[in-house]
Amino acid sequence: MTDAARPRSLFDKLWDAHVVVPESEDSPAILFIDLHLVHEVTSPQAFAMLEERGLAVRRPDCTQATLDHSTPTLPAGADGRLPYATEAAEKQVRQLEENCARHGIDLLGLDDPRRGIVHVVGPELGLTQPGKTIVCGDSHTSTHGAFGALAFGIGTTEVGHVLATQCVLQRKPKSMRIDFEGELAPGVGAKDMALAMIAQIGADGGQGYAVEFAGPAVEALSMEGRMTLCNMAIEAGARVGMVAPDQTTFDYIEGRERAPQGEAWDAALERWRALPSDPGAAFDREVRVDAAAIRPMITFGVSPDAAAPAGGRAPIPATAGEREAADYMRFIPDRPFAEMAVNRVFIGSCTNSRLSDLREAAEVMRGRQVAKGITALVVPGSEAVRRAAEAEGLDTVFLESGAEWRLPGCSMCIAMNGDQGAPGDLVVSTSNRNFVGRQGKGVRTVLAGPATAAACAIAGRIVDPSDYLNGEAARAA
Amino acid sequence: MQPEPFTRLEAYSLVLPQSNIDTDQIIPARFLTTTSREGLGKGAFYDWRYTGDDVPKNATPFPVEGAGERKILVAGANFGCGSSREHAPWALLDYGFRAVISSDIADIFKSNALKNGLLPVEIDRTTHAKLMEQPGIRIVIDLERCLIETEHGLRAEFAVEPFARRCLLDGVDPLGHILAQESAIAAFEDAR
Ligand code: SF4
Secondary structure (H helix, E strand, O other), X not given: OOHHHOOOOHHHHHHHOOEEEOOOOOOOEEEEOOEEEEOOOOOHHHHHHHXXXXXXXXXXXXXXXXXXXXXXXXXXXXXXXXXXXXXXXXXXXXXHHHHHHHHOOXXXXXXXXXXXXXXXXXXXXXXXXXXXXXXXXXHHHHHHHHXXXXXXXXXXXXXXXXXXXXEEEEOOOEEEEEEEEOOOOOOOOHHHHHHHHHHHHOOOOOOOEEEEEEOHHHHOOOHHHHHHXXXXXXXXXXXXXXXXXXXXXXXXXXXOOOOOOHHHHHHHHHXXXXXXXXXXXXXXXXXXXXXXXXXXXXXXXXXXXXXXXOOOEOOOOOOHHHHHHHHHHOOOOXXXXXXXXXXXXXXXXXXXXXXXXXXXXXXXXXXXXXXXXOEEEEOOOEHHHHHHHHHOOHHHHHHHHOOEEXXXXXXXXXXXXXXXXXXXXXXXXXXXXXXXXXXXXXXEEEEEOHHHHHXXXXXXXXXXXXXXXXXXXOOOO | OOOOOOOEEEEEEEEEOOOOOEHHHHOOHHHOOOOOOOOHHHHOOHHHHEOOOOOEOOOOOOOOOOOOOOOEEEEOXXXXXXXXXXXXXXXXXXXXXXXXEEOOEOHHHHHHHHHOOOEEEEOOHHHHHHHHOOOOOEEEEEOOOOEXXXXXXXXXXXXXXXXXXXXXXXXXXXXHHHHOOHHHHHHHHHOO
């Protein structure tokens, strides 16, 4: 077989199409970047480097900035000032505003009706498209792979490289396909798939790989579900997670502000349809996950691979590390997770803050009350999500149940804007990291999908959400 | 800003045997609101070093004043997993570390560390396990030969991405390397 006829994977095709200078033993490839997403936390030092070296931004037209990490989720006070957590946070926001103005970069500013979390707004605007290379100084950039894009997180030095040259230096990673076989059970979602997958392959199972998620259960996912799954690829150690583009993808993109229009749309469709992996394309590693066996999942440790069905029991720790994690999390070995009392619930983050996530949570919370003493925070991923949710009354559902309805941002996912738990709190969170202290010093984080998190808020303890999704039986009892 | 060249490092080890030490441990998010990269050493492993309110913990392997001669961090598997924050290597360097040894180091952290002159050293599990049992020993890291040796005769080879190695040994500037390909980049853009 000639090399030209060799079956190529989606990843191979994306890689090949963006190589400016091929990789050699001495040097990594120089890879062209179609879309560079920028936010306030990982960019200031990169802009400073540009200044130091007297360089301009090469392609402001391929760069999109937003504000999300340090921004408050509470509205401005009576004095008209936003309640920033610290002066430094406010300064960081100002700094990005200045940097974008100086370099001609489009910024979704604080008052922009399109502002939101970087990985939520890229797709919403139609900027995230199949076939693109996308980078951001943020590890969850893998989210955009849901569209059949090659998207990965980079460090701040590389942010500087991309600003100055629109390119990054990269060695081609190995490739892995993860096949989700069978159909998901009702009430099981993309977050549960992600957690089950990470539990199976480990928090470093994807290290060094670009992962393609495939199989019937992935094809059946909505775009929002696919984004949730690809978002979590990095929690398995993989910088890249992707799904082949199909009609679901095209339907999502069509008509969005920055999507190709008219003839350009037809041409794009033709290109995009050629992207999925060829039959027989080789992968360095193949993994199968039994999708039908997946239950609503939670994490019980301090690494995302410590995941198990919410309706199950805490495992008996086997290693020193597991014992330490169990001590920190205060799970009692071999006792049902249901015995764990919850203090806070966070529904939000680039993993689970889109409209379908909020609907899922609202379905559980509608007509029910958040358990006494529990703080539940619902934070939409973007202004667009906020408007859409409010248009269908989801904000009312949350508020009536006793939850808080906030302004868009990263919020308690990274807890650097002032939204955080208190030491010792058990927080059930729809975000992506259960690391020690991630949501505030001494906070114990349990990761879950939106329905599970909502059910935990109502029950006041860890529960499988199934009972709350089955009609009215358990409602307002 | 170019990192300091790195050829050979002789220093003592500080051991953190935990696996999956993530970037939120290395530098908690509340230290990320900075717009510079100076002074992050204060936040390095902050919650491991302080009880809060800047009161140093008693039971911590970390010297209060900085790494001193213990410039080599030996840590459990999957070190540096989590976020892409380059603040993590900045903080470790500012605290005084120059190298991290583990059996495997997370991709983005590794790439960030190399760009800043913090050498990520991945070695075989057996030697790694032995190093973890001997905190405070003297270790020589030789980047020319890609070899580590301890005062007790342990030896292990390690691999470093060749370009990053050249950058560290010879002071090659990665951005300069890309900028030198300006005509190729322009041609690529024109061809689309
Ligand atoms: S929501 Fe969390 S994971 Fe997503 S971009 Fe914000 S801080 Fe990062």
